[in-house]
Amino acid sequence: MSLKDIDKSNIPRHVAVIMDGNGRWAKKRGLRRENGHREGRKSVRKIVECCAELGVKNLTLYAFSTENWNRPKLEVDFLMQLLFLSLRDELKTLNKNNIRFETIGNLSRMPKKIGNYLEKVKEETKDNSKLTLTLALSYGSRSEIVNVVRELSDKVKNNIISSKNIDETVINDHLYTRNLPDVDLLIRTSGEKRISNFLLWQIAYSELYFTKKLWPDFRKKDLYKAIISYQSRERRFGKTSEQIK
Numbered sequence: 001m002s003l004k005d006i007d008k009s010n011i012p013r014h015v016a017v018i019m020d021g022n023g024r025w026a027k028k029r030g031l032r033r034e035n036g037h038r039e040g041r042k043s044v045r046k047i048v049e050c051c052a053e054l055g056v057k058n059l060t061l062y063a064f065s066t067e068n069w070n071r072p073k074l075e076v077d078f079l080m081q082l083l084f085l086s087l088r089d090e091l092k093t094l095n096k097n098n099i100r101f102e103t104i105g106n107l108s109r110m111p112k113k114i115g116n117y118l119e120k121v122k123e124e125t126k127d128n129s130k131l132t133l134t135l136a137l138s139y140g141s142r143s144e145i146v147n148v149v150r151e152l153s154d155k156v157k158n159n160i161i162s163s164k165n166i167d168e169t170v171i172n173d174h175l176y177t178r179n180l181p182d183v184d185l186l187i188r189t190s191g192e193k194r195i196s197n198f199l200l201w202q203i204a205y206s207e208l209y210f211t212k213k214l215w216p217d218f219r220k221k222d223l224y225k226a227i228i229s230y231q232s233r234e235r236r237f238g239k240t241s242e243q244i245k
């Protein structure tokens, strides 16, 4: 399976990835978990580049969950530093390749220096249009939904909106992902078959793709495979096969 097997007229508009297995990759080699994360960063670079080449318009990566704050402090600090260095090193490349940078999640929990830098990268790439790269940072889908309920309750209480008018579009417009289309293809690496509190609302009709590859081993040809699998599926959105044709 290679690039020539991909139908260029049916590229997913939004690909989301649960990048899992950095720790196991390192352990298998007798290395510290941090080495797995460092290697995982190289996969991020490759996959962003590949999405831009294929014409995927939106790529969302689960980089740090709300639950990840519970990891040992040393690992959390390492991940934050790695994120900071990656952003600093890649800002120019993002602009050169016309890539817009965005985040979803509760940034108020991030260290100040990193929060500020994230805002700077977002601001400096906001006019780019080839690909939107969104990092989920301090992100949890249930807490995202709780926030939506809170915001909407306040709006109902203050007569800004009537409860009768709350529909799927209104909810969508209050999620962190309000500017993104629904996820077409969700990929999880490392053999786990779980969603782990990622984009629960947004994946209602996504195609799910699970691979045993650990994230640091995930390369362009693995993304090609995932997209080819996506293209082989019939997306019916609840309709019958005949209605689709």
Ligand code: FPP
Residues within 6 Å of the ligand: 019, 020, 021, 022, 023, 024, 025, 037, 038, 040, 041, 044, 062, 063, 064, 068, 079, 082, 083, 086, 135, 215
């Ligand atoms: C999951 O592997 C990975 C993470 C929690 C962090 C993701 C971070 C990166 C890919 C590094 C660089 C990213 C950016 C955006 C610069 P795990 O640690 O849960 O692995 P395990 O399940 O094998 O322990």
